[in-house]
Amino acid sequence: MARKFFVGGNWKCNGTTEEVKKIVTILNEAEVPPEDVVEVVVSPPYVFLPMVKSLLRSDFHVAAQNSWVRKGGAFTGEVSAEMLVNLSIPWVILGHSERRSLLNESNEVSNVTL
Numbered sequence: 001m002a003r004k005f006f007v008g009g010n011w012k013c014n015g016t017t018e019e020v021k022k023i024v025t026i027l028n029e030a031e032v033p034p035e036d037v038v039e040v041v042v043s044p045p046y047v048f049l050p051m052v053k054s055l056l057r058s059d060f061h062v063a064a065q066n067s068w069v070r071k072g073g074a075f076t077g078e079v080s081a082e083m084l085v086n087l088s089i090p091w092v093i094l095g096h097s098e099r100r101s102l103l104n105e106s107n108e109v110s111n112v113t114l
Contacts, residue, residue: 002037004036004037004038004039005037005038005039006038006039006041007038007039007040007041008040008041008042008043008063009040009041009042009043010043010065010093011023011042011043011044011045011048012045012065013045014045015044015045015048017048017051020044020048020051020052021051021055024052024055024056027040027042027056027057027060028055028056028057032059034059035059039061040059040060040061041060041061041062041063041091042056042060042061042062042063043062043063043064043065043091043093044062045065046064046065046079049062049064049084049087049089050087053087053088053089061090061091062089062091063089063091063092063093064079064084064089064091064092064093065092065093066079066092066093066094067079067080067081067084067092067094068080068081
């Protein structure tokens, strides 16, 4: 079986609506091998997830940049995995080095999130 490549793009906390639309247009026009050769996943900021999901070509995927460890509740600013599923976002970046260094997230927090 041939090796499948993975290309991921974390947009971090960047972009305006217009900038994100331009990036999606560029991605949509890109010449990329078929999905059985390369899997492309982009991770825009939360506020752009629905827009990117609706505009991005169907052979590319959308990921969230993080997910809250619990189902829901009084956790201002957090986004639960259940919310991401409701948006049809099956991918999420967990345990990112920036969350570890800036927000002191540990392996235990990442493991609970899984």
